[in-house]
Amino acid sequence: MRIATYNVNSIKAHLPAVTGWLRERAPDVAGLQEIKCVDDAFPRLEIEALGYRCETFGQKTYNGVALLSKHKMEDVTRGLPGFADEQSRFIAARIYPKGGAPFHIANLYVPNGNPVPSEKWDYKQRWLEALFAWVEGEMKSPDMPLVVMGDYNIMPEDIDCHDPKAWRDDALFRNEVRQFFRRYRALGLTDAVRSCTSAKETYTFWDYQAGAWPKNNGLRIDHLMLSPLAADRLVSTGIDKHVRGHDKPSDHVPVWAKFAG
DNA sequence: ATGCCCCCGGTTCGGGGA
Numbered sequence: 001m002r003i004a005t006y007n008v009n010s011i012k013a014h015l016p017a018v019t020g021w022l023r024e025r026a027p028d029v030a031g032l033q034e035i036k037c038v039d040d041a042f043p044r045l046e047i048e049a050l051g052y053r054c055e056t057f058g059q060k061t062y063n064g065v066a067l068l069s070k071h072k073m074e075d076v077t078r079g080l081p082g083f084a085d086e087q088s089r090f091i092a093a094r095i096y097p098k099g100g101a102p103f104h105i106a107n108l109y110v111p112n113g114n115p116v117p118s119e120k121w122d123y124k125q126r127w128l129e130a131l132f133a134w135v136e137g138e139m140k141s142p143d144m145p146l147v148v149m150g151d152y153n154i155m156p157e158d159i160d161c162h163d164p165k166a167w168r169d170d171a172l173f174r175n176e177v178r179q180f181f182r183r184y185r186a187l188g189l190t191d192a193v194r195s196c197t198s199a200k201e202t203y204t205f206w207d208y209q210a211g212a213w214p215k216n217n218g219l220r221i222d223h224l225m226l227s228p229l230a231a232d233r234l235v236s237t238g239i240d241k242h243v244r245g246h247d248k249p250s251d252h253v254p255v256w257a258k259f260a261g
Numbered sequence: 262a263t264g265c266c267c268c269c270g271g272t273t274c275g276g277g278g279a
Contacts, residue, residue, distance in 0.1 A: 009278085010268055034278085036269070061269050062277070112279060153279075166262055172279060207279065208266035217262085219279075251267080251279080 001100060001233075001259040002027045005107065005149040005222055007205075007252035010036040011066075014250050015043055021243055021254055022050050028070050029095055030254075031107030033151045035064035042066065059088035065107050065150070071097040080108070083130035087111075094144070101145065101261045103230070104138070108150035113171030121171055124153070128180050132187075138227075139187050145230035145259070148189070151252065152223050156181045156191065159200050160220035172221060190231040192224040192257040193239065205252045206244055213244060224257045233259040 004027040008014050011032065022030065030052075035042060039058040047054055052068040057078040065088060067073065073093045080090040092106035108131065113124030131148075138146055154177045158164040167173040185191065193202065203218025212218065226234060240254040 013268060034268095112277085114279070161262095163262080170262075170279080205279075207262080209279095210263060210265055212262090212266095221279080 001097060001103065001261060002029075002256055003103065003105065003147055003149070003224065003259065004030045004254050004256035005033070005151070005224060006030060006254040007033040007109070007151040007222060007250060009034050009250040009252065011043060012037055012041070014248060015046065017243065017246055017249055019046055019050060020246070021240060022047070022052070022068070025240060025254065025256065027256055028097065029103070029105055030068040031091075031105065031149055032066045032068065033064075033107070033109035035066050036061060037064060055091060055093060057088045057091040063087045063089055063109055065089060065091045065109055067091050067093050067105065067107050069093070069095050071095050071100075080127070080130050081134050083127065085127070089127070101233070103259075104144050104146045106146070106148045106150075108148070108152075110151060110153045112153050113177070116169065116171050116174060124171060125176060128177070132180070132184060135184070135189070136187055142227055142229055145233060146227035147224055147230050147257070149224040151221060152181075153221055154178070154181050155219055155221055156194070156223075159198075160202075162201075162217045172219070184225070188228055189225040190228075190234070192226050192231075192234060193220070193237045193255060195231070195234070196237045202239065203241075204239055204255050208251055222252055222255045224255060226257070230259065233261055235260050
């Protein structure tokens with residue numbers, strides 16, 4: 001069972017990159033963020049042709065998330081429970097592979113939060129508190145492995161960016177969000193990629209600007225967070241960095257975790 | 262670590278991203 005997260009930065013603008021990667025990596029489940037289209041405009045046929053069911057929670061122009069699955073997908077939740085949100089940033093479902101263990105998967109796109117201070121920064125913090133409350137509730141009655149993945153817009157540690165001093169006051173790195181991430185992990189969540197490597201320059205995003213990609217000036221902001229039942233099954237993780245070098249790439253690359261069973 | 266790029270809508274620029 002391979003589960004992946006990928007911020008596509010517009011599914012319509014980057015469809016060849018997405019379908020090419022789906023063919024190559026063939027994840028069982030993929031959570032997409034920033035699809036930037038309404039549900040009716042999602043390129044469903046192209047993705048279904050690759051063997052995926054599609055559940056979308058779209059929005060015009062901005063945001064928008066989707067779950068793709070090769071297996072049966074049920075109990076789809078659109079929108080972060082307990083949080084009145086005008087933006088489409090959360091979709092969750094339960095996945096039932098034939099003859100395999102089911103997974104509960106939440107796919108999210110956390111607000112960026114810049115500039116600080118601003119209404120956007122307040123919104124990011126309120127959004128994260130609502131996420132914390134939802135995950136805390138889910139962790140109390142673990143009926144199946146839970147994966148909470150997506151674009152968190154948080155670098156958890158100094159090694160998750162090239163120049164931590166330069167990022168100190170940014171909404172992706174300020175004390176408040178790193179503190180959130182520590183509290184969040186303390187609920188019992190495992191950061192899948194970081195649990196498999198302590199290597200520096202383990203990045204998932206490279207800005208289009210300022211030669212960030214050729215200089216390898218990246219960030220690690222896309223994460224798969226695992227409940228204890230999911231972490232027990234974790235076999236390996238990967239970051240499909242080569243996708244960033246293709247024509248017309250997203251500024252993020254896919255990140256995945258492989259599970260036994 | 263932003264002046265630089267990229268996407269969107271619906272123009273020829275502004276909002277948003279990270």
